[in-house]
Amino acid sequence: MGWSMFIYLQRLTYAFSAKPKRYSSDGTDPPILEEQEPTPSDKPKTLVKYGELVILGYNGFLPPGDRGRRRSKFVLYKRPTPSGVKRSKHYVVTTPHSSKAILDTKQHSISYTLSRNQAVIVEYMPDEETDMFQIGRSSESPIDFVVMDTVAGEKTRDSKMEQSTISRFACRILADRANPRIARIYAAGFDGSCNIFLGEKATKWQDGREIDGLTTNGILIWHPRGAFCGGEAKMGIWREVSVGGGIYSLRHSRSAQQKGEPVEDESNVLQDGTLIDLCGATLLWRSAEGLSKSPTKSHLEKMVDDLNAGRPQCPVGLNTLVIPRRVTVTMNESGAVNENQQPYVYLNCGHVQGHHDWGQEDDSEARRCPICLETGPIVKLCMGIEPAFYVDSGPPTFAFNPCGHMATEKTVKYWASVLIPHGTNSFEAVCPFCATLLAGQPGYVRLIFQDNVD
Structure with a gap:
């Protein structure tokens, strides 16, 4: 008997003596054999x-x-x-x-x-x-x-x-x-x-x-x-x-x-x-069930990455902006603070720019947008990263006024229409990401980036 025949017989003997292989019943593998009694280790481990x-x-x-x-x-x-x-x-x-x-x-x-x-x-x-x-x-x-x-x-x-x-x-x-x-x-x-x-x-x-x-x-x-x-x-x-x-x-x-x-x-x-x-x-x-239809945190982070991949620029400083996931200053590769990359949004017109002194009024927080020349407040822009607040999975093209949290158009418009109890008798619309009372009408702004300019 040759060596290859010996190996074949050994494997055949093991196949008949070994216990039948068990499979999961989650639809990705063949079903568990009906004649087998499930053991405690076979009980579903997923939580309801x-x-x-x-x-x-x-x-x-x-x-x-x-x-x-x-x-x-x-x-x-x-x-x-x-x-x-x-x-x-x-x-x-x-x-x-x-x-x-x-x-x-x-x-x-x-x-x-x-x-x-x-x-x-x-x-x-x-x-x-x-x-x-x-x-x-x-x-x-x-x-x-x-x-x-x-x-x-x-x-x-x-x-x-x-x-x-x-x-x-x-x-x-x-x-x-x-x-x-x-x-x-x-x-x-x-x-x-x-x-x-x-x-x-x-x-x-x-x-x-x-x-x-x-x-x-x-x-x-x-x-x-x-x-x-x-x-x-x-x-x-x-x-x-x-x-x-x-x-x-x-x-x-x-x-x-x-x-x-x-x-x-x-x-x-x-x-x-x-x-x-x-x-x-x-x-x-x-x-x-509702959460299964909502975007995940990784999906929201990918949308931020996609926006940053477009290399949005400040029209004044001509430097590349980086949209953060938190309200904080961004960091460069060496770990040092790089405020120049932090995007700001002009809340009256929606133009996104970097931090600069152009158009600043004397002793006033209002600034004149260098693109459309409209005067108004500016605020740091950051991503609303809590998935539960989203009503759809669209791109983050809108931001709440006055906090600057970015989200999808439908999400921003939905929360701007919901009045939350405030104090003992009043009801106000708030940003779901920071609970800041929304300012003005409609309480949000459409974002205008200068990106993909290469």
């Missing part, structure tokens, strides 16, 4: 994603850096075991703070105080069909996403609020484990003792046997009317969500005692593009 909560005003990261539960966005994944709760029973007590449900730190309950000697306790029981996620200012363990007040404009490590208006346990979201597309929001969150307290002065009401209420500054939600992706959605109306998940029109002021009128044809189910206002910070909900 419900969606993302993204804070308006942060261009992809917090100034000190995303750390732990404090970050610019929070991704909601299906938990290994259910963590949701559902309403079980309710009853009236005369000493609420000493009742069994309140003292039991493992029993979820909501206490509605009607008077000093009377309260309605609503008990909650574990729900195998949902996962619960909680948002608030508190750093205690029940809070999954720690959110602090958003400071408008350029963020620094020293940007702090003297007093926060965000509740320590602001709200909670219950996601359906069987149908990951369904996630419902409720005002207020359970504290470390699994309790929610609505004090005697809190807005509350009884409708038959049911009881419900509102938090002090309220949790407001805004649903887009239509698909968020594509930028064709019509503007929605701000509503308030109750502790029990009901939808109501806004109160006369943020913390007024009288609740709004019930809105029967709207629900607390989050839609792709729903805004959630915590009175101090506004969150954007992006569904997993």
Whole structure:
């Protein structure tokens, strides 16, 4: 028997003795053989994603850096075991703070105080069909996403609020484990003792046997009317969500005692593009399905690279400009600061140029554009790099006024038409990347580059 025949027989023997090869079932390989029992290692390792909560005003990261539960966005994944709760029973007590449900730190309950000697306790029981996620200012363990007040404009490590208006346990979201597309929001969150307290002065009401209420500054939600992706959605109306998940029109002021009128044809189910206002910070909900249709961060970075590949020039200094991904000065190859490469945009006309002294008015921030001779403010230009805020994947040809964040035409026009709660009673359009109030009409400018001139 020759050597080649010996090798052939050895391989044939191994093929019959070895275990059948296993394949993935994700559609890229042949399916797993039906006669084989899956082993624990064969279980799907991909996590089921419900969606993302993204804070308006942060261009992809917090100034000190995303750390732990404090970050610019929070991704909601299906938990290994259910963590949701559902309403079980309710009853009236005369000493609420000493009742069994309140003292039991493992029993979820909501206490509605009607008077000093009377309260309605609503008990909650574990729900195998949902996962619960909680948002608030508190750093205690029940809070999954720690959110602090958003400071408008350029963020620094020293940007702090003297007093926060965000509740320590602001709200909670219950996601359906069987149908990951369904996630419902409720005002207020359970504290470390699994309790929610609505004090005697809190807005509350009884409708038959049911009881419900509102938090002090309220949790407001805004649903887009239509698909968020594509930028064709019509503007929605701000509503308030109750502790029990009901939808109501806004109160006369943020913390007024009288609740709004019930809105029967709207629900607390989050839609792709729903805004959630915590009175101090506004969150954007992006569904997993919606995010799959949005540009990725690498796509946005490639668009910046493509623009820079066109070697845009300053018409005055005739130097090449480099569009940064952050609001900062650019760096040259040696790592030294190169301010000459930082592009600026004239906000009244949209012409993009470098930094120069031509056309500067005496003791004024206004400058005269050397191309069209129009006088107006200028600002550094940078890329809006947070993908969740984009409604399409077009080129970044527009910028917000007055901050200079670049984005696609549809994205800029969409956010310029959305009014965000500002203060206690006003609503203003803001740049989603830095939360700066938009200036003038329409609040943005079309960019005009002098590029591809070689």
